[in-house]
Amino acid sequence: MSEKNRTTAVASGASIAVLAGGVGASRFLRGLVRMHQPADVTAIVNVGDDFTLHGLSISPDLDTVTYTLAEQINPETGWGRAGESWRVLTELGRLGGQDWFQLGDLDLALHLYRTQRRSEGASLSQVTSEIAASFGLELTLLPVSDDPIRTRITPAEPADAAEIDFQDYFVAQQHGISIRSVRFAGIETARPAPGVVESLEHSAVVVVAPSNPFVSIGPVVDVPGVRDILAQRRRSVVAVSPIVGGASVKGPAGAMMRELGHEPSVVGVARLYAEFAGTLVMDNADRDLAPAVLDAGMSPVVTDTIMSIPEQAVALARTTLHAMSGRARK
């Protein structure tokens, strides 16, 4: 890629923080680091999906970002490793073990590494940095917090349904049930991981990646302090809508918005984000809703937001940064 292509409205060398979930954020980041110096990009990643299974510490969003940026992602699923094998899980199933969460052999190695290092006293951010280095990543990868934050879902039915773990909802039940509420257990006392506050305060631009507003971006902005920092600089915070044409590009975001009483559209996204982000990048398919986004308090930027191939992600990243022209912090 030529230097010319790296030039954007946000100056080369400007630092960029990206609030990230899993698949959508990873694709956006892959585009971003192709048109902006990776060393100037910090991804601040959701840990609300993290959980423990078979004794292993699993961080799905951090891993999806890692695998995607290392070009090791399974292109068919958007998660997990390319060229993955399933010898352990197959044997585990034969033993009668829990095999509902797909853990391939290569993927397992990463969980073994993280779990061992955590047991030795390393923080999640420390281990994340080690893993990023192993995979040759040039951007900075941070969990939003080193403290445990666990997303819990209360199903809509029955009326007295007990809260369940996020992965039970998301994977075991394939997010096929309606929900009543979402809670981030532990977030009240969670502290931003080292580097998070600095990145959010000093980056030229903060991007909210196209991730689920409730269960990906929610556990990031609800870490005490984060929302306030963003609100105070909302003019240089830009979000990319994960909702296109009234439905989520991937996953349950659209259904969740409806079930939790929000309009399942880019306008609903704008109402959720307006407090802490000034600009919303939205899809051409929703161009008629741009005035309503403006009414909701965000400056709309209309473009193609679908990232089927990396080149589309590069274009989306370029448009997103271009929208911050003149708004970026020096």
Added chain:
Amino acid sequence: MSEKNRTTAVASGASIAVLAGGVGASRFLRGLVRMHQPADVTAIVNVGDDFTLHGLSISPDLDTVTYTLAEQINPETGWGRAGESWRVLTELGRLGGQDWFQLGDLDLALHLYRTQRRSEGASLSQVTSEIAASFGLELTLLPVSDDPIRTRITPAEPADAAEIDFQDYFVAQQHGISIRSVRFAGIETARPAPGVVESLEHSAVVVVAPSNPFVSIGPVVDVPGVRDILAQRRRSVVAVSPIVGGASVKGPAGAMMRELGHEPSVVGVARLYAEFAGTLVMDNADRDLAPAVLDAGMSPVVTDTIMSIPEQAVALARTTLHAMSGRARK
């Protein structure tokens, strides 16, 4: 195998308890269950080698017994699974993780299963029973205790050497260092697992398998209560010497005896076991030492004890039970 071959001096239908370590005990047990009804055999297995790595609960001796009796053992090493693959460990090494303890893909599945079940509150003996059933084992497999017992080794040098974990000594250092002492952390408060006391009290015969007297049999007989039960019935307790010709058949037993101040011979074994076992099965190579074994307080039975092939193990088991003719409890 014909019914005739199953007939022994110890009546068919008589229950047999076997105190077991890893490789040697597994080979003996494989012979035993070919000449005596497996349903009448209870293996009471050392857990002092158990440890946690990568967050996984690993029980090497229980697994070696399981794999051997299921005919799933790697015949070249005597531990681990036949047809094993190493995809996870190879990737873990690439990530810079700890790959000194050889955990194959199939083997890992078992550790994931055990760890998950333990995290759900299942006891080690409960999980062991589930695993034995998965592998189609017909004998009863019991950890000597559900409470944690951890073998610790103090190296002989330097004079102020700190205690190390057993697996650090045994695997990481390939038992290539001299030792000063052995301790079983936690054993003072460990209780025999459900079924252990009943088996030791009511079996017609108790066999001490040819395992390391210090680090395999030691953590079994030192569980409070076990040694006393055996001592009170020592006439019907028979041990098979793991020492042949002044050296251990496998592993560091011979070197350990010397380093810990014992005679590294079958006579040294007799002195260690005489308190709780009346009979010692010893190898033909040591026949000249039979009088000394008798002097040490054990009745010697001289036979071939090397178990290179299963048929030799069957013969050794038959001789061992035959030696108990007239001594077995009714």
